[in-house]
Amino acid sequence: MSKSSVHTNLKQVAKLKRVALIGNPNVGKTTVFNVLTGMRQKVGNYPGVTVEKKTGRMDGEVPIEIIDLPGSYSLSPKSLDERIAYDVLSGHLANEPRPDLVVCIVDASNLERNLYLVTQVLDLGLPVIVALNMMDAAEAAGLVIDLKLLSEKLGVPVLPMSASKNEGIGKLKYQIRRTDLTVAPERSWTLMPAVEVEIPALIQILAEEAPKVPERQRFIEVLQCLTSDTMLDYWNKWAPNFQKEVQQARLRLLSNKVPYQQAEVIGRYGWLSPLVAQVVTRKKNVGDASVSDKIDAVLTHRVFGPLFFGLILLLIFQAVFSWATPLMDLIESSVIGLGAIIRASFPAGMATDLLVDGVVSGVGNVVVFLPQILLLFFFLGLMEDTGYMARSAFIMDRLMSRVGLGGGSVVPLLSSFACAIPGIMAARTLANPKDRLITIMVAPLMSCSARLPVYTLFIAAFLPTGKVLGLITFQGLAMFSMYLLGTVMAFVASMVLKRIVFKGESSFFAMELPPYRMPRFKQIFWRMIDRSKAFVIRAGKIIFGMSIILWGLARFPVTEPSAEIALLRSSADTVFEQRVDSLASIGVPYAEASEQIGAEMASRYRRVDAAEAGFQIEHSFIGKIGHTLEPVMRPLGFDWKISAGIVSAFAAREVIISALATIYSVGDVGEDSPLLREKLKADTYPNGDPVYTPLVAVSLLVFFVLALQCMSTLAIAKRETNSWKWPAVMWLYMTGLAYLFSLIIYQGGMALGWG
Amino acid sequence: MSPIHVPQPLTSFSTGVLVQLAFFALGDPEAQRLRELGVIEGNQIHILKNGDSFVCCVESSRIALRREVAMNVFGTPVVL
Ligand SMILES: Nc1nc2c(ncn2[C@@H]2O[C@H](COP(=O)(O)OP(=O)(O)OP(=O)(O)O)[C@@H](O)[C@H]2O)c(=O)[nH]1
Numbered sequence: 001m002s003k004s005s006v007h008t009n010l011k012q013v014a015k016l017k018r019v020a021l022i023g024n025p026n027v028g029k030t031t032v033f034n035v036l037t038g039m040r041q042k043v044g045n046y047p048g049v050t051v052e053k054k055t056g057r058m059d060g061e062v063p064i065e066i067i068d069l070p071g072s073y074s075l076s077p078k079s080l081d082e083r084i085a086y087d088v089l090s091g092h093l094a095n096e097p098r099p100d101l102v103v104c105i106v107d108a109s110n111l112e113r114n115l116y117l118v119t120q121v122l123d124l125g126l127p128v129i130v131a132l133n134m135m136d137a138a139e140a141a142g143l144v145i146d147l148k149l150l151s152e153k154l155g156v157p158v159l160p161m162s163a164s165k166n167e168g169i170g171k172l173k174y175q176i177r178r179t180d181l182t183v184a185p186e187r188s189w190t191l192m193p194a195v196e197v198e199i200p201a202l203i204q205i206l207a208e209e210a211p212k213v214p215e216r217q218r219f220i221e222v223l224q225c226l227t228s229d230t231m232l233d234y235w236n237k238w239a240p241n242f243q244k245e246v247q248q249a250r251l252r253l254l255s256n257k258v259p260y261q262q263a264e265v266i267g268r269y270g271w272l273s274p275l276v277a278q279v280v281t282r283k284k285n286v287g288d289a290s291v292s293d294k295i296d297a298v299l300t301h302r303v304f305g306p307l308f309f310g311l312i313l314l315l316i317f318q319a320v321f322s323w324a325t326p327l328m329d330l331i332e333s334s335v336i337g338l339g340a341i342i343r344a345s346f347p348a349g350m351a352t353d354l355l356v357d358g359v360v361s362g363v364g365n366v367v368v369f370l371p372q373i374l375l376l377f378f379f380l381g382l383m384e385d386t387g388y389m390a391r392s393a394f395i396m397d398r399l400m401s402r403v404g405l406g407g408g409s410v411v412p413l414l415s416s417f418a419c420a421i422p423g424i425m426a427a428r429t430l431a432n433p434k435d436r437l438i439t440i441m442v443a444p445l446m447s448c449s450a451r452l453p454v455y456t457l458f459i460a461a462f463l464p465t466g467k468v469l470g471l472i473t474f475q476g477l478a479m480f481s482m483y484l485l486g487t488v489m490a491f492v493a494s495m496v497l498k499r500i501v502f503k504g505e506s507s508f509f510a511m512e513l514p515p516y517r518m519p520r521f522k523q524i525f526w527r528m529i530d531r532s533k534a535f536v537i538r539a540g541k542i543i544f545g546m547s548i549i550l551w552g553l554a555r556f557p558v559t560e561p562s563a564e565i566a567l568l569r570s571s572a573d574t575v576f577e578q579r580v581d582s583l584a585s586i587g588v589p590y591a592e593a594s595e596q597i598g599a600e601m602a603s604r605y606r607r608v609d610a611a612e613a614g615f616q617i618e619h620s621f622i623g624k625i626g627h628t629l630e631p632v633m634r635p636l637g638f639d640w641k642i643s644a645g646i647v648s649a650f651a652a653r654e655v656i657i658s659a660l661a662t663i664y665s666v667g668d669v670g671e672d673s674p675l676l677r678e679k680l681k682a683d684t685y686p687n688g689d690p691v692y693t694p695l696v697a698v699s700l701l702v703f704f705v706l707a708l709q710c711m712s713t714l715a716i717a718k719r720e721t722n723s724w725k726w727p728a729v730m731w732l733y734m735t736g737l738a739y740l741f742s743l744i745i746y747q748g749g750m751a752l753g754w755g
Numbered sequence: 756m757s758p759i760h761v762p763q764p765l766t767s768f769s770t771g772v773l774v775q776l777a778f779f780a781l782g783d784p785e786a787q788r789l790r791e792l793g794v795i796e797g798n799q800i801h802i803l804k805n806g807d808s809f810v811c812c813v814e815s816s817r818i819a820l821r822r823e824v825a826m827n828v829f830g831t832p833v834v835l
């Protein structure tokens with residue numbers, strides 16, 4: 001059976017065996033998922049990499065659907081990503097039955113805590129396999145695990161493996177394919193008696209009111225409802241009586257001072273702890289400092305920690321700015337070369353213009369930044385894969401708690417340096433809904449990779465070269481300042497939001513620090529490839545489309561040149577004719593004469609051409625848009641061309657580059673340097689003043705740091721907050737900030753005479 | 756005569772000490788989160804770092820806590 005026939009044949013899809021992977025965060029679920037399905041979902045060494053349910057297919061005679069879930073410490077969900085895991089396993093999602101098999105991925109070096117979740121999963125009454133992952137790490141830590149005994153006690157198969165080394169996967173595949181797996185045995189642990197006596201009656205009511213809940217799942221549903229309000233709310237619609245009974249049971253327990261909230265933890269651990277003690281033998285002392293601890297002694301040190309973190313960030317920006325240059329130059333010259341080849345091999349005309357001025361220069365000017373984006377992802381991948389990302393959250397927690405957030409917001413904010421969309425999604429790991437909302441609201445202030453092209457272009461064109469302390473280039477430092485400004489503003493914004501909008505309790509921070517691991521370069525490499533593919537496709541889709549539209553807007557309506565410009569041409573023509581005639585009169589052949597004079601008058605004609613093209617652009621649609629906006633943007637130092645560029649960049653930031661490229665190449669006759677930054681430098685107002693001074697460039701840069709110019713960010717914020725209110729607030733405050741800051745910078749700079 | 760230990764906040768122990776956890780003076784959701792991370796009443800933990808931030812060792816995992824959280828977790832030292 002081929003893959004495509006499975007996709008098309010609905011009956012077979014319905015019968016497809018579904019296997020869910022669940023486990024604590026960072027135990028290697030996605031690593032296992034990737035090996036089973038051959039996919040390349042994101043893997044990283046910090047808790048909370050996966051925040052969405054992902055499905056894939058394990059090929060074989062009978063294909064099987066594999067579901068990767070966000071990591072979860074227990075089935076009592078606190079954050080959104082944990083909720084997803086429970087919903088999938090319990091069948092609470094509409095149109096999605098419970099999986100046919102659950103594979104619990106367990107970190108072998110941390111059995112007790114990991115098995116807590118396993119005992120919860122066992123109570124769902126589904127077939128279960130326990131995959132003991134990270135056996136390599138457990139052995140290194142001196143742990144010996146009696147697998148046979150563990151399997152006997154749990155009553156389900158237990159398979160040892162090391163997913164990242166591809167060990168033990170074959171056996172897992174075999175077990176997953178088995179069709180004779182039975183459901184997990186019933187629990188052999190008990191709750192404290194005062195709580196236990198309440199259970200049967202509640203199970204009874206639930207069974208009557210909601211018969212669709214499978215018999216074996218009732219117990220855990222009751223237990224969840226007893227301790228969690230969100231779980232209880234779910235039954236509002238389905239089982240109102242059950243809900244009332246649970247509330248009464250809670251009151252009874254409360255009045256008898258029964259700590260029922262802790263009953264589950266006490267009960268499960270009461271059974272687990274002795275079991276683990278029996279199964280695991282330690283050859284080393286637990287408290288002995290590991291290699292990771294020694295590294296941490298330095299990297300999370302009170303003084304060196306933050307210092308090192310700052311250095312790392314500085315290094316990244318410096319590298320992104322300078323190491324990428326050779327490759328960027330190469331791409332730049334290929335783009336120019338391509339344009340020239342197209343011009344040479346196609347007849348001159350509208351279509352060729354569109355191709356060269358619109359498409360090649362629009363897309364090319366953005367693709368140039370690919371090397372920088374690759375480098376940025378390389379460094380972020382390195383941080384994620386080694387385990388340093390989790391430390392950065394820890395180091396930054398102190399500072400973050402001052403601005404009203406917790407260390408948990410660090411990873412979402414750092415991911416936003418790549419792109420605000422994964423950053424906003426990563427906020428799902430935050431258990432506190434206020435923290436989550438604030439993080440979502442400020443994440444787009446972190447400079448994403450789409451701003452990088454804009455920063456690079458303007459910094460390279462208008463800020464001085466040279467080095468500070470002979471080490472760091474001035475331009476690298478300028479780049480760093482852009483990132484710093486965005487970050488500081490994000491902190492200020494969250495402080496304000498916390499103080500004014502979400503008054504309330506301080507946030508909480510407790511996080512697991514995974515052991516440092518050697519980065520897996522193959523994995524980082526593939527992530528870089530995947531991300532750059534996404535970037536190029538984006539450039540292909542949005543920017544390609546926008547380039548064509550922009551070119552059209554710049555080229556139409558076709559306008560007759562003004563009388564003044566017409567006069568320039570006719571007087572040039574008159575001079576040309578006179579000079580040709582006078583040469584002809586002394587016996588030079590006509591063709592030769594006109595060629596000679598043509599060459600002599602080339603620069604004059606070029607000026608005439610430029611005047612005509614400039615007039616065309618100014619009176620085109622885009623010119624009109626720019627001119628309409630100019631009065632508003634003038635105080636920030638922006639002329640009509642920049643204004644038009646900013647308008648077009650509201651869909652996506654990089655578009656400003658295509659827009660400027662289009663405006664300048666339509667208005668240009670192809671003689672000067674084809675590099676956009678050279679054209680920008682050469683542009684002047686009619687009175688001869690340059691359009692771009694360093695002050696204008698800084699004002700523009702700051703505008704791009706702060707403004708929210710990204711449709712996709714708004715869309716994702718809408719999805720994650722379930723309303724248009726927050727995205728609207730986000731857009732307004734960020735754009736307002738951008739305008740205000742650019743205004744202050746430009747006007748202040750002018751007043752100080754820096755214009 | 757062995758001293759009778761009154762539970763103390765985790766931040767009062769020095770690094771390297773083995774502590775038996777007694778109780779949490781935290782809200783329910785916070786206490787629950789700690790328990791899920793393996794920081795459970797009755798369990799023993801090693802103090803790895805105790806300064807402006809706090810790290811402890813439970814089994815072979817390292818748990819980082821904000822100092823204000825560690826201040827509200829109480830335990831007694833285990834004498835080996
Ligand atoms: N030593 C060792 N490391 C492993 C093993 N399996 C996975 N890892 C590493 O563990 C880290 C976490 O792996 P992931 O697959 O992202 O874990 P996850 O469970 O999907 O994590 P979340 O999505 O955050 O819940 C990565 O750095 C992996 O390379 C293993 O068998 N041994």
Ligand SMILES: [Mg+2]
Pocket residue numbers: 029030031042043049050069070071
């Ligand atoms: Mg994952």
